[in-house]
Amino acid sequence: MIDIIRETADAKEIGIIGHIRPDGDCIGSCMAMKGYLENAFPGQEKRITVYLEPPAEIFSYLKWIDEIDSGYTERKLDVCLSLDVSTPDRLGEGLKLFENAAKTICIDHHISNAGFGDLNYVESDASSTAEVIATLFEDRYMDTEIAKALFTGIVHDSGVFQYNCMSRRSFEIVGRLCDYDFDRTKIIDESFYEKTYVQNQILGRTLMESILFMDGKCIAGSVNRKVMDFYHVKPSDLEGIVNQLRVTKGVEVAIFLYEMHSLEYKVSMRSNGRVDVAKIADLFGGGGHVRAAGCTMNGTVYDVLNNLSREIEKQLLAVYE
Template sequence: MDLLKEVGNARSIGIAGHMRPDGDCAGSCLALYRYLSQIKKEAQIDLYLEPIADKLQITEDSLRVKQENVEGRIYDVFISLDSGSIDRLGFAEEYFKNSIKTINIDHHISNTNFGQVNYVAHDASSTCEVLYELMEKEYIDLTIAKALYMGIIHDTGVFKHSNTTRRTMEIAGALIEKGVPFSDMIDNTFYRKDYHQNQVLGRCLLESILLLKGKCIVSCVSRKMMEFYEVQSADLDGIVDQLRITKGVEVAILIYEADIHEYKVSLRSNGIVDVRKIAVYFGGGGHIMAAGCTMRGTLHDVFNNLTPHIEYQLENKEGTGAGL
């Protein structure tokens, strides 16, 4: 796809990513916003995202993110990034639907191709990797490079997931050559936690339970617990990955209470179980080894509905062992 040709002479361009933006979502949106702002200087360019976690606000463009929903606003072109389906755009869904031309750029295998123009590279590690390939390289400055690098390290787990390819490493190297402070960025956006985040992590590890003969580990976070530790949902990042590396575990699950009888579920696999299939079954999405969904009912309902799907795959060894 020729990105600049698809954007054409648009006078107004909207950009949005999925709800609860993670590193790849925030990185790709910030990178594309800066890229188009440099090239399409006469166009109005607006970036819409739900609040970005402080640690992911690595460029000054983070301050330009909009969260309002203005009725009747129509864009010449609206670009969705890192969203597997249109409903994942949240409040920006209406902007996308009402725009004259829509472009969908992603890497999720579960993407529903909901744009008029769709560019979904299933073999890419991240949407930031996809964007790098679509960008004219002379326009990639340090600000864009930092945003792209952040997305790549977050969706590859700092290059440890099996979605990391030779091309991923080549792109990361090219971004480092732009001056990306890669060591600090990895620490600050991926590993570093504040005191409250460490406390809730410890609580989740302490109260985790093993299921299915030790092949599955689960931990839950209630609203009361989040209030006690003064944390938000974004502060739970990384907990499910820490659970996943428990010896003998094939699937890790983190469940947190979002509302009365409503739970957000994060799933991670070590290869045998395709957690994307499970998440899609319950209306969510993601990757083979990292996925999520929203489930309703009691906490016991969530447990009882999830575990048969995991048990079935464990018994039939359906997972591919492929990467994210």
């Protein structure tokens, strides 16, 4: 365990840094840590700064979010906390601040984190970094704003409590957060599930035009440049489509493609467990996890699907033998 209060007690200049392209867990953890230290050391001559790339608009309900330093102002930090960052290169512009700090503390839940701080606290079986820091927080310095930030972190990294990373302890921490008065449904809806009108339109269109093949074990959907231009959508607007394809009954593998350039497709794959899609992505120069992986491929949609289905079939045949 790390005693956060003791480790920061003498520090005047404290920095909190997350990873590049910060997600809900990273942002929630950093905001919670900021609020906690502000509460623990009220009126003391400490400057507590969160350094992050500009967070998405959906997280604007979090307190302190407007005080994030996205310009990474250079300072000599007495203590630098790295939250939810698996390797130093993921610190982005924050790396310099981290390297120049007098003391560094690394708190994380990624199994790949080797512990690159002076002090390290990595719990690889925790659902989220928010869960890890919640175990370090004393109730007396907690408040509703901190609870909202921790709740956001756990919700985002567990797919709204869906994944197996949610343990008994994770749920107990969520239970503790329920003692604070805030609108949990609103946070889940507005920061996790909500889509814009065009995001829903392109999702609907992709599902409608999706094709089922290999005896219903594979489903694929694609979006070409023309469609993206017509709806004025960015690649980030297409996130989540592959997950919707995956929950089709009987499907083992879902594939989603979008055209990056003429005859060049970004491929996302999801598996329901029988097929290791990371292995397939790896064959085509990509990577990922057993159930979620991606790569970039050239050719027409049919070329891409032919190449992928050959590999998927090999694995499925091996399983059924």
